[in-house]
Amino acid sequence: MPAETTASPADTSRRLPLLVLLFAGFVLTGIPTVIVGPVLPTFIARWSLNDAQAGLFFTVQFASSLCGVWLTTGLTSWRGYRPGLVIGYVLTGVGLATLNAPTRALALAATAAYGLGYGFVTPPTNLTAAEAGGKNSAGLVSLLNFAWGIGAVACSPLIVFALRRGFLATLLLVLGIVAFALAASFLFVSFPTERRREAVSTAASSTTTSAGVAIPALGVTIAVTALFFLYVGTEASIGGWAAEHTKRLARHPNSLSTIAPMFFYGGIMAGRAAAIWILARIREIGVIAGALTLAIAGVLILITARSQLVAIFGLTVAGVGAASIYPLYISWFSRWYGAAARKLGGLVFSMASFGGSALPWLVGGLSMSAASLRIGLLVPFAACLTMASLVALLHRRGLV
Numbered sequence: 001m002p003a004e005t006t007a008s009p010a011d012t013s014r015r016l017p018l019l020v021l022l023f024a025g026f027v028l029t030g031i032p033t034v035i036v037g038p039v040l041p042t043f044i045a046r047w048s049l050n051d052a053q054a055g056l057f058f059t060v061q062f063a064s065s066l067c068g069v070w071l072t073t074g075l076t077s078w079r080g081y082r083p084g085l086v087i088g089y090v091l092t093g094v095g096l097a098t099l100n101a102p103t104r105a106l107a108l109a110a111t112a113a114y115g116l117g118y119g120f121v122t123p124p125t126n127l128t129a130a131e132a133g134g135k136n137s138a139g140l141v142s143l144l145n146f147a148w149g150i151g152a153v154a155c156s157p158l159i160v161f162a163l164r165r166g167f168l169a170t171l172l173l174v175l176g177i178v179a180f181a182l183a184a185s186f187l188f189v190s191f192p193t194e195r196r197r198e199a200v201s202t203a204a205s206s207t208t209t210s211a212g213v214a215i216p217a218l219g220v221t222i223a224v225t226a227l228f229f230l231y232v233g234t235e236a237s238i239g240g241w242a243a244e245h246t247k248r249l250a251r252h253p254n255s256l257s258t259i260a261p262m263f264f265y266g267g268i269m270a271g272r273a274a275a276i277w278i279l280a281r282i283r284e285i286g287v288i289a290g291a292l293t294l295a296i297a298g299v300l301i302l303i304t305a306r307s308q309l310v311a312i313f314g315l316t317v318a319g320v321g322a323a324s325i326y327p328l329y330i331s332w333f334s335r336w337y338g339a340a341a342r343k344l345g346g347l348v349f350s351m352a353s354f355g356g357s358a359l360p361w362l363v364g365g366l367s368m369s370a371a372s373l374r375i376g377l378l379v380p381f382a383a384c385l386t387m388a389s390l391v392a393l394l395h396r397r398g399l400v
Helices: 008-034 036-047 051-079 082-097 106-167 168-186 216-248 259-277 286-304 307-320 327-368 379-396
Strands: none
Touching: 008 036, 008 082, 008 106, 008 168, 008 259, 036 051, 036 216, 036 327, 051 082, 051 106, 051 216, 051 327, 082 168, 106 168, 106 259, 106 327, 168 307, 216 259, 216 286, 216 307, 216 327, 216 379, 259 286, 259 307, 286 307, 286 327, 286 379, 307 327, 327 379
16 A cells, blocks of 8 residues: 555644635636636627537637646646746636636637636645645545635626626626735745655556556556546536526526536535545445446436426536546545656646546537537536446556
């Protein structure tokens, strides 16, 4: 078994200001991560976009975050976590403050800015939590991503309220100022040196299971990167297209369709709150099996729904299922690779961003080709089935 450590009370006390900022930052980060979904119907109506053109917003956001991941990986190796977090929140602030632009090109540029910021802040935030958590890393990462869920859930109602009152630009400016304040705060907080021992001697060597079976590190890494690619792509596809899908079910835009993403991300937030308790009592393989089953069922309900209420039920079920998946992936990655996760983090988080860029765009492209968004939503359904197959393969190998 890999060596694990837990933080001492003294370490926890020293890290408290940093952890508070990380959690606060992830609350804010939840908003730009999902904001395209609730504003997409407005953008479609404003610029008469087809599904492929609308899907470009997701591609720009996550392609930019992919670049951010690459850049922050280099910065982390050179200067630690601080530069990536500072730069990331500055970019997030710029993107949010300028998103309500008069032209589609400027709105896409703003999307690229906060997407780049997301790429800068996500790897250092998640990996810091995983390292600090030791044996309880899955629970701490779940708690951290619960904080992200607060922002994601709040996003849709905030957008609805701002659109009704006509101050969307003001709301986005306020959020941008909060991001700038976070960036400034990270300049002064202390970043303690991590003492966690490396779990494996090298990422290029074989991984040995508890049964003594050697697993080629390349094979494990391919599976891990595929899981990150598929999960983030699935989450972005469901949350991103939820508002437009429910709007089409009602055949006209309404408040319920605009806040539809809230039910998906609300399911994620509730599931992550429960996961902290569940992971302490149920084996991880049981948790991931149940999570994937719920996710598959929820997407299937969403695709076959004939009314907004049924679709929202499907979104909620899918969100509860998705809740534990990403934190478990991060926990496994940190556990299997130990200190090497810092170097390989660029690879897996890059694939996560690539998934978020590719799959929602694929939903839009397939929807336009088939003249049916239901057909497009088969993309996240197939991704969930593929994740289940990969997890089953890793379980048979003795890794989970």
